[in-house]
Amino acid sequence: MKIVLVSSNAGTDMGGEAIKAYQYFDYLLRQGYDAVLLTHARNRRGLSRDFPAERLLFVEDGPVQRTLWQSRFGAPLVSTCFHLLAARLIRARFDPAATLLHYLCPVSPVEPRFPPQGFETVMGPFTGNIHYPPDFADRETPRGKLRARLHRPAQLLFRKLAPDKRQARHVLVSGYARTRRSLAWAGVPPERMSEVVDSGVAEAIAARPPARHVGRSTEFACSGRQVDHKGTDLAIRAVAESREGARLTVYGDGPARPALEGLARELGVTERVRFAGWRPHGEVLDGIAAARGYVFPSLAEANGIVMQEAMMLGVPVLALRWGGPGHLASDDAALYVEPGEEAAVVAGLAAGMDRLICEPDFADGVARRARAIAEARFAWSAVAASWAACYPAAARQAAAERRAAGIVGDRA
Structure with a gap:
């Protein structure tokens, strides 16, 4: 079974989320998983230096994304645009019967991912639903305050309009009780949530x-x-x-x-x-x-x-x-x-x-x-293994067979 890791950011020079995606993808390859990283083209240079071209798939930065990025009101839709374009690439290149999609970054439990129909999905770890402490609430931006007020209504709305998390095979939770509440509003059953550490240390x-x-x-x-x-x-x-x-x-x-x-x-x-x-x-x-x-x-x-x-x-x-x-x-x-x-x-x-x-x-x-x-708690091998533990048995068995055959560490 092929694993397609979907992450809008991935690399070693763009902060925590990007480093997390880079490290986890590296782990999958070293463990023998038949994995592909689907990410934005802005990450191409660093990733192409470290991983083979056949293991990388990029959403190119077209005029729509550039327009949204430069727009004051359109910027929040940049990630949505990425996921819609990613879904198009997935449909064109992968067999839903033999592919697992793992949506990794961004970490927001609200944002819809729009996985294509017929594909089995894993999502997370999610860490969102975090806002300023009460004594610092006046420092939060108007947009941040609005986002906090709309968090629950948005989850209830997306529960029906974009039920990606509700329909996922498994959802990884690293944001503790606050994130479990958010995902419950989105309709994710408790038995399909697993508590994990959010990230590991290289x-x-x-x-x-x-x-x-x-x-x-x-x-x-x-x-x-x-x-x-x-x-x-x-x-x-x-x-x-x-x-x-x-x-x-x-x-x-x-x-x-x-x-x-x-x-x-x-x-x-x-x-x-x-x-x-x-x-x-x-x-x-x-x-x-x-x-x-x-x-x-x-x-x-x-x-x-x-x-x-x-x-x-x-x-x-x-x-x-x-x-x-x-x-x-x-x-x-x-x-x-x-x-x-x-x-x-x-x-x-x-x-x-x-x-x-x-x-x-x-x-x-x-x-x-x-x-x-x-x-x-934070060694990457242990953290990553806890994430991969929710993959189907067929994917884990295939990875074990590839490891036994010496097909690991598939890097440039």
Whole structure:
């Protein structure tokens, strides 16, 4: 049985969702699955470097998609357009009797995928239905607030108009109770949902020796697309409140960066906050590994792949107890701050940074416990195996036979 992995983004240079799709596709090939990745043409360069052309299928970027992308009101339809074009390619190239479609990214449990008729499907893992904490609700954009209000009505509507998730063979859930509620509104029976970890950590990261925390260190890191929900401004404010001279390197870029740079100037911490911009993933990992702590004050994070990576690197994480990050570590394996009023959050982050600076033994203990959790829960082999476990027995048997015959790791 052929597996067609459908993911609008896939690669190592486009953030968490894209990395997740890349790693899982690589896993399928290494395990002997007869797999094809169907993705957008913007991912062609990086994927063609790493995988054979016959294992890749691209939705080309036509005039309709470009028009939608450039339109203020049409942009939300870009993914819908991708899935409609993907369905056309699937119908033209694959036999429904011998093909399983796995819709991976995006992770929204609402967005319809429009699989072609007659094909068996697996969907997820889904992590959506995440919104700002109540004390930060005024920061959410009008579009975000509207999306939150329309979430349940949209699921009830799509339950009838686009019943893709209701009709799927299996739906993977990594967004905990909030996502199970959303999928229930969409009509997915509980027995067809499976709880899984949202993403894994690459073998190359797991193979790194864990960081060791000795002596005094004032270095901290944060990363990601610079948009409001990442909460980078809270990290910068915490640097300004730090009594021990905390320093922060911010990896990533985005529309919020100019305002964040202005905030650093306003608070007088430009010498202690460095904006590194977009850097290769390996370079970001090196920066995190060299830090005393990783600051992750995201206000609407469905999972937190970079937090999983920091834990595997042996770096203490400071995060809000909200959304996905609140489920990734135990209370003694991360420094959690309750998502209350902004001043209290900033003070909590600053206090955590100062403690990590001054107490290397404490930092090392947190890091060791975080590493143990990461090794037990986040290794890609275990995470990916839990996803593939919901495939039909015929697909898993075929993969086992290909492995036995040495047909694995089908890469360029």
